[in-house]
Amino acid sequence: MTAEPVETRASYDGETLASLRADAAEIMARYPDPRSGLLPMLHLVQSVDGYVSRDGILFCAEQLGITAAEVSAVATFYTQYKRKPNGKYTVGVCTNTLCAVMGGDAIFDELSERLGVGHDETTEDGAITLERVECNAACDYAPVMMVNWEFFDNQTPESAAEVTERLRAGEDVAPTRGADSVCSFKEMSRILAGFPDGRAHEGVGAGEPSLAGLRIAREQGLQEPGGPEAPEDGRSRPRPGEPGSSAERKPATPADTELGKDKKPGEEAR
Amino acid sequence: MTDLVPVLTDTWDSPRSWRLSTYEKHGGYAGLKKALRMSPGDLVQAVKDSGLRGRGGAGFPAGMKWGFLPPDDGGPRYLVVNADESEPGTCKDIPLMMASPQHLIEGVIITSYAIGCNHAFIYVRGEVLHVYRRLLEAVAEARRVGYLGTDILGSGFDLEVTVHAGAGAYICGEETALLDSLEGLRGQPRLKPPFPAVAGLYARPTVVNNVETVASVPGIVANGVDWFTGMGTEKSTGHGLFSLSGHVTRPGQYEAPLGITLRELLEQAGGMRGGKPLKFWTPGGSSTPLFTAEHLDTPLDYESVGAAGSMLGTRALQLFDDTVCVVRAVSRWTDFYAHESCGKCTPCREGTYWLKQILHRIEEGQGQDQDIDLLLDLCDNILGRSFCALGDGATSPITSSIQYFREEYQAHIDGHGCPFDPSASALFPYTPKTRTPGALAGAGAGGH
Numbered sequence: 001m002t003a004e005p006v007e008t009r010a011s012y013d014g015e016t017l018a019s020l021r022a023d024a025a026e027i028m029a030r031y032p033d034p035r036s037g038l039l040p041m042l043h044l045v046q047s048v049d050g051y052v053s054r055d056g057i058l059f060c061a062e063q064l065g066i067t068a069a070e071v072s073a074v075a076t077f078y079t080q081y082k083r084k085p086n087g088k089y090t091v092g093v094c095t096n097t098l099c100a101v102m103g104g105d106a107i108f109d110e111l112s113e114r115l116g117v118g119h120d121e122t123t124e125d126g127a128i129t130l131e132r133v134e135c136n137a138a139c140d141y142a143p144v145m146m147v148n149w150e151f152f153d154n155q156t157p158e159s160a161a162e163v164t165e166r167l168r169a170g171e172d173v174a175p176t177r178g179a180d181s182v183c184s185f186k187e188m189s190r191i192l193a194g195f196p197d198g199r200a201h202e203g204v205g206a207g208e209p210s211l212a213g214l215r216i217a218r219e220q221g222l223q224e225p226g227g228p229e230a231p232e233d234g235r236s237r238p239r240p241g242e243p244g245s246s247a248e249r250k251p252a253t254p255a256d257t258e259l260g261k262d263k264k265p266g267e268e269a270r
Numbered sequence: 271m272t273d274l275v276p277v278l279t280d281t282w283d284s285p286r287s288w289r290l291s292t293y294e295k296h297g298g299y300a301g302l303k304k305a306l307r308m309s310p311g312d313l314v315q316a317v318k319d320s321g322l323r324g325r326g327g328a329g330f331p332a333g334m335k336w337g338f339l340p341p342d343d344g345g346p347r348y349l350v351v352n353a354d355e356s357e358p359g360t361c362k363d364i365p366l367m368m369a370s371p372q373h374l375i376e377g378v379i380i381t382s383y384a385i386g387c388n389h390a391f392i393y394v395r396g397e398v399l400h401v402y403r404r405l406l407e408a409v410a411e412a413r414r415v416g417y418l419g420t421d422i423l424g425s426g427f428d429l430e431v432t433v434h435a436g437a438g439a440y441i442c443g444e445e446t447a448l449l450d451s452l453e454g455l456r457g458q459p460r461l462k463p464p465f466p467a468v469a470g471l472y473a474r475p476t477v478v479n480n481v482e483t484v485a486s487v488p489g490i491v492a493n494g495v496d497w498f499t500g501m502g503t504e505k506s507t508g509h510g511l512f513s514l515s516g517h518v519t520r521p522g523q524y525e526a527p528l529g530i531t532l533r534e535l536l537e538q539a540g541g542m543r544g545g546k547p548l549k550f551w552t553p554g555g556s557s558t559p560l561f562t563a564e565h566l567d568t569p570l571d572y573e574s575v576g577a578a579g580s581m582l583g584t585r586a587l588q589l590f591d592d593t594v595c596v597v598r599a600v601s602r603w604t605d606f607y608a609h610e611s612c613g614k615c616t617p618c619r620e621g622t623y624w625l626k627q628i629l630h631r632i633e634e635g636q637g638q639d640q641d642i643d644l645l646l647d648l649c650d651n652i653l654g655r656s657f658c659a660l661g662d663g664a665t666s667p668i669t670s671s672i673q674y675f676r677e678e679y680q681a682h683i684d685g686h687g688c689p690f691d692p693s694a695s696a697l698f699p700y701t702p703k704t705r706t707p708g709a710l711a712g713a714g715a716g717g718h
Binding site for chain 2: 030031032033035036037038039040042043064073074077078079080081095096097098100101102103105106109110113133134135136137138139140141142143146148149150151154156157175177178179188191192193194196197199200201203205206207208209210211212213214215216217218220
C-alpha cells in the first residue's frame with residue numbers, strides 16, 4: 001500500500017495567509033513565550049474557517065514551529081474547538097444538574113425536536129449547531145441557554161424556540177446580558193482570539209439576580225435603625241464593628257472554639 | 271440577623287457600572303494609590319493580617335500564598351488570575367467581571383506590585399463572550415489613564431496585563447492545569463511539588479489567585495485590615511459572595527460576612543419557591559458534599575462547614591426542593607465529571623466512566639441490588655487516589671447523597687425506575703418527551 005503524499009503546508013490563498021500571519025504575530029507578541037498563543041490562534045483559525053480545519057492546524061504548527069500532531073493534541077482537548085464546520089450559531093442549552101431540573105432538559109428536548117438535530121449536530125441550513133453545555137456560571141438565571149456564548153437567561157421551551165426561529169430567519173437577536181445582538185460564530189471566534197469588536201459598552205451591567213442581595217442591603221441601609229448608615233446618595237457602606245454588625249456576634253462557630261483551632265488553613269483544600 | 275455587606279457588589283446597580291469612570295466615582299483606585307506608597311512587603315503582611323482566604327474554593331490564605339514566593343532573583347514572576355469559573359453552581363466571578371471588571375483590575379495591579387510581577391494574566395473561560403469583551407476594555411481603559419503600563423502613577427512600577435480566553439475545559443480551573451493551558455498545552459494538572467510559587471508559569475515563581483480573592487484586595491488596602499477582619503469569623507474573615515440558585519424565591523448574589531447561615535440567606539431571598547421544603551443543597555458547588563435541611567443553621571465559614579462534613583468551596587448554594595430526584599441530580603453531575611475528566615490519571619478517567627454507567631442504569635430502572643455498594647466502592651477507589659481534586663469532587667455528591675438518601679436509590683432499584691415526575695421540578699409546566707434508553711447517553715456527551 002502506498003501512502004498518499006501528505007501536504008504539510010496550509011493552503012490558504014495569499015491574502016488570507018497574509019492576514020492570518022499578521023494576526024498570529026500580534027497574538028504571539030502578547031506572551032513571553034509564543035507557544036502561549038496557541039489557544040487564541042486556534043480561535044483565530046475558527047474565525048476564518050468556522051472550525052479547526054486541517055489548514056488551520058498546519059498554519060498554527062508553522063507559526064509556532066511545532067508539529068501538526070502537537071497542535072491537534074491541544075485542539076481536541078477543548079470543547080470550543082470544532083472538528084467539523086460549525087453552524088453560524090452555536091445554541092447551547094445547559095443540562096448540568098441545576099439547569100436540567102429547572103427546565104433545561106425540556107428546553108433541549110424541544111429544540112432538538114424542532115430543529116431535527118441532536119447534541120453537537122448542525123441544522124441542514126447551516127444556521128444552528130445544537131449543544132448540551134455544562135454549567136456556564138449563571139445558575140441564578142436558570143434555565144440558561146447560550147447563543148455563541150452570549151447569555152439567554154431564564155428560558156422556557158417557547159422562548160428558546162423563538163430565539164432559534166429568529167436566528168434561522170436571519171433576524172438580529174439580543175441576548176439577556178451581552179451585546180445588543182448576537183454575532184456569528186466566526187465573529188465570536190475572532191473576539192476570543194483577542195481582537196475585540198468594540199461592543200464592550202453594549203448591554204447591561206447586571207441582571208436582576210446579580211443585584212438581588214444589593215437591593216435588599218440598600219433597603220436595610222435606609223430603613224434599619226442602627227444598621228449601616230445610608231449616605232445622601234442612597235448608597236450604603238458596611239460599617240463592621242458597629243453595633244449590629246457581624247463583628248458583634250458572640251463566638252458561635254468552630255472557628256471561635258477549640259474544635260476549629262485544630263484545623264489547618266486550607267486543610268479542606270479544593 | 272446577619273446583615274448583607276455590599277462591597278464588591280456595591281457598584282453593580284450604577285449606570286454603566288463597568289466603566290472606569292463609574293468605578294472611580296465610587297472610590298475605586300483609592301486602594302492602588304495607597305498601595306503604591308507602601309512597600310511590597312508591608313502589603314503582603316497586610317493581606318496576611320487580614321486573614322483573606324482564597325475565594326476559589328480551597329480557602330488557602332492569600333497572603334501566605336504570596337509569601338511563599340522565593341526571594342527576587344532578577345527574573346520574571348507572574349500573577350495569574352483564575353477566572354475559569356466552571357464549578358457547577360458557581361456564578362459569582364462572571365457577574366463580577368461583567369458588572370465591575372475594574373474591581374479585579376485594581377486588585378491585579380496591587381497584587382502584582384506586592385509580589386513583584388510586571389506581567390499579569392487573567393485566564394477567563396472562553397464561554398462568556400461579553401465578559402471577555404468587558405475585561406479587554408477594562409484593561410484598555412486602565413492603560414489609557416496610566417494605571418497600567420510603565421511608571422504607574424509615577425511609582426516606577428511597570429505592569430502589563432494580558433486577558434486570555436480559554437476554550438472550554440472545567441479542569442483548567444485547577445491551578446496547574448490552568449498554567450499548562452496558558453502555556454498553550456492540553457490543560458492537565460501538574461505534579462506538585464513544585465508548587466506554582468516556586469515553578470509556575472514558564473517555570474517561574476507564580477501566584478495563582480481566584481477573581482474574587484484578587485478583587486477583595488483593594489478594599490483591604492483602602493479600608494484597612496481591621497475593617498476586613500471586622501466581618502466574618504476569627505478564621506474565616508471578611509465578606510464573600512453567596513450565590514443562591516435553584517428552588518429559591520429570589521435566586522441571586524448575596525454578599526455577606528462569612529459565617530452567615532443558609533437560614534439567614536433564605537430569609538433575605540424570600541424562602542423556598544412556593545414554600546416547598548428544602549430537600550438538599552450544595553454549600554460550595556457540586557464538588558462539595560451535599561447538605562440537607564438539618565444544616566440550615568451551619569455557619570457558612572470554612573471551619574463550620576468542614577466540621578459538618580462538607581466544604582465551603584465557592585459558596586455556590588444550589589437549593590433543591592422535594593420535587594427533585596436526588597439520583598437524577600447526582601447522575602447528571604456525574605456525567606459532568608466523566609465529561610470533564612482530563613484523562614491523565616486512571617482512577618478519575620476510568621472511575622468516573624463507571625460511576626456514570628451505574629448511575630444511568632439505576633436511573634433507567636436497570637439497577638441491581640449491589641449497585642449502591644458498588645458505587646461506594648468505586649468512590650473509595652477514586653477519593654484520595656486521583657491526581658487532582660476533580661476525582662475527589664466527583665465522589666462528593668455520590669457518597670453524600672447515599673449517606674442521606676440511600677432509600678431513594680433503593681427505591682429506584684426495587685421499583686425498576688424513577689418514582690419522580692421530572693417535570694415537577696421545572697419552573698414551567700411541560701410534558702416530558704418520551705425518552706429512548708439512548709437519550710440520556712447524550713448528557714455529558716463528548717469527552718476528551
